[in-house]
Amino acid sequence: MVLSILCVSLIWFSGGNKILHADTLPNDLGKAVTEIENLxxxxxxxxxFLESTPDKPTPDTFKQVCKPVGMKMKQLGxxxxxxxxxxxxxxxxxxxxPQNLQEVMALAKFEQDENLKGFWQPEIVDGVKGTKYYRRINVESSCLACHGLKNERPSFVQQKYPQDLAYNFHVGDLRGMYSVFIPEDAIEALKDN
Ligand code: HEC
Known part of the structure; x- marks a missing residue:
């Protein structure tokens, strides 16, 4: 039952991509794609870099991987x-x-299709129309120092994230996704410039 709802919704989702009007395909979408690739x-x-340093990483160097990504994401927004x-x-x-059905379904879409790198679709967020871009995040070997076996996580992770679920991953697993919502007014603002 749940599966069939999911399938119907996924079909609806891919249909949604097609009805995206050409004039709502903003320059901003290209920019978002590029920025996320850089990130x-x-x-x-x-x-x-952390994996290849001969010195044993200190708690400080350990913090220098995903925290800066989060900060840069915020800054981009x-x-x-x-x-x-x-x-x-x-x-x-x-x-x-994940905070809502769209996010749960976007993750499911990436999980179902390991070749799907990213997609976008029209969405309404807090009553505002716009375009949402999703991009997959895969696990690489260098991630395993902190997202590998539960007992081998650095102690700062074990202490700071008591409810951590982000471990026991393997290379190639889906780790998660980036999402960028570009509201229509951001698109309009860009056109005015
Ligand atoms: C040095 C330890 C370390 C390494 C190496 C590391 N991460 Fe993380 N990762 C963390 C920490 C700590 C957080 C939580 C950051 C925060 O509080 O926002 C995190 C969070 C994340 C998140 C955000 C989602 C979540 O679970 O909160 C993603 C996605 C992620 N990591 C992917 C990766 C990928 C992909 C790699 C390898 C390319 C990687 N990480 C390597 C420590 C690490």
């Missing part, structure tokens, strides 16, 4: 008038739990 690359670099988020079913920071 994802930044995390990969930070994580692999503020600078562009977007709502930006990282969302994960197995989350570490409870602020990153």
């Amino acid at each position: 994802d690359e930044m995390r990969s670099h930070l994580a692999s 503020e600078e562009n008038g977007w709502q930006t988020k990282q969302i994960a079913k197995k989350y570490r920071n409870p602020n990153h739990a």
Whole structure:
């Protein structure tokens, strides 16, 4: 039953992509895609740098991977008038739990199709129309230092995130997704410039 509702909704979802009008495909969407690619690359670099350093990482260096990604996400939102988020079913920071049906279904879509890297669709957020862009986040080997086996997580993670769910991942698993909501007024503002 639940599955059939999910399937019907997924069909509806993919239909939604098609009815996105050409004039609501903002320059901003391209910008959002690029910014998220840069951000994802930044995390990969930070994580692999940490993995390759011969010195044992200190609690400080350990903090320098996903925290800056979160800060940069927030900054992107503020600078562009977007709502930006990282969302994960197995989350570490409870602020990153899925908050609504769209988010749950977007995660399910990525889970079902491992080749799906990203997609966008029209959405209404808090009564405001706009475009939502979703982009998958996969687990790489460098992530396992902090998202691998439960008992091998750095002690700062175990202490700071007592309700942590973001462990026991394997390379290639879906870790979560980025989402960027571009409201229509941000699109209009861009056109005026
Ligand atoms: C040095 C430890 C460390 C490494 C390495 C690391 N992470 Fe994280 N990760 C964290 C911490 C700590 C948080 C929680 C940050 C916060 O409070 O927002 C987190 C949060 C996240 C989140 C946000 C969702 C959530 O669960 O809160 C994602 C997505 C994520 N990590 C993906 C990755 C990926 C992908 C890699 C590898 C490329 C990686 N992480 C490597 C420590 C790490």
